Amino acid sequence: KGLDFKVVVIPFCDWKLDSSMRNILWCEPTKAPFNELPLLPIEYTSKLGQSIFAKDYFDEQMHQYIDSLNVAYVAFTRAKHELICMAPAMQKEVDSLDKINSLSALLTTCFDVETPDLNAELIPLTASFDKENKVFALGDFTKAVYKEVENTVANENINHYPSTNTSDRLRIRHQSLDYLLENQDLTDSRLNYGLIMHDILKQITRKSDQAKAIASMIREGRISEQEGETVVSEMEKFWNLPETEKWFTGNVKVLNETTILTPSGEQYRPDRVIISENTATIVDYKFGDNENKHYLKQVQQYMNLIGEMGYRTEGFVCYVSLGKVVKVE
Secondary structure, three states, rough: OOOEEEEEEEEEOOOOOOOOOOOEEEOOOOOOHHHHHEEEEOOOOHHHHHHHHHHHHHHHHHHHHHHHHHHHHHHHOOOEEEEEEOOOOOOOOOOOHHHEEEEHHHHHHOOOOOHHHHHHHOOOOOEEEOOOEEEEEEOOOOOOOOOOOOOOOOOOOOOOOOOOOOOOOOOOOOOOOOOOOOOOOOOHHHHHHHHHHHHHHHHHHHHHHHHHHHHHHOOOOOOOOOHHHHHHHHHHHHHHHHHHHOOOOOOOOEEEEEOOOOOOOOOOOOEEEEOOOOOEEEEEEEEOOOOOOOHHHHHHHHHHHHHHOOEEEEEEEEEOOOOEEEEOO
């Protein structure tokens, strides 16, 4: 078995031998009219013992008993020196083996076998069983002996703790460039606000897609219905920008968060690319409360990559929270 312990304590040694769960048996009926179906799902209960599915029931019951006894076998064979089991005594004695339905009842019956019907089937263990207190004890308690080990560890009081400044060699990479958000009441995380708004705009090809995108976020548990109303309010700021009418209307090709793979293996993912004839418009959404020149450089990089594909490009950084659009020159 490979695993053993010096002392094993089983505090709840009273599990059921039969299953108490509502298991489903898939039975093959042999009698009409049930045999018109090749298989039937039947709930595993004792009532099946009096039905045409009795064979299936008792076969499953036998396997349940074997599984429960195997659990007991593993538990009882872990101990190297001592095994201590705590099992509640039966309220009343059983008069036949088929009445034993729990491990505690099985143990008590094995130890106290005065019932004539059971003497021939079970080995008496009454010599070590205290009938009055319902305690079976065999052998003596062991006492652990530990070697005294001299403590060679010296204690030293430290009054000063050396430290170093890691700001020049340790940087934290955040999931989003919009992590510094202020005055937002959407979700309990400022970072979540930017991620959620990005995910919603990712699902929107036309303005009419907004309701479906927000409903999808609510169904997935990303936002609550109340937060969904906040999203609608935030999106209104976005739709009021004069540029959005051009970005979300017309018979154009739209690529939302589509990866650009360079020959060197680098990957770039602009938020939205609108392709109309030979012109590609790149839009990157930002939900922070401050403008940043890095965003302009980021969009310029997208423009250069798409320009190498043969398109004439123009780029914009859209600060949704600020209600402002900056064109990249």
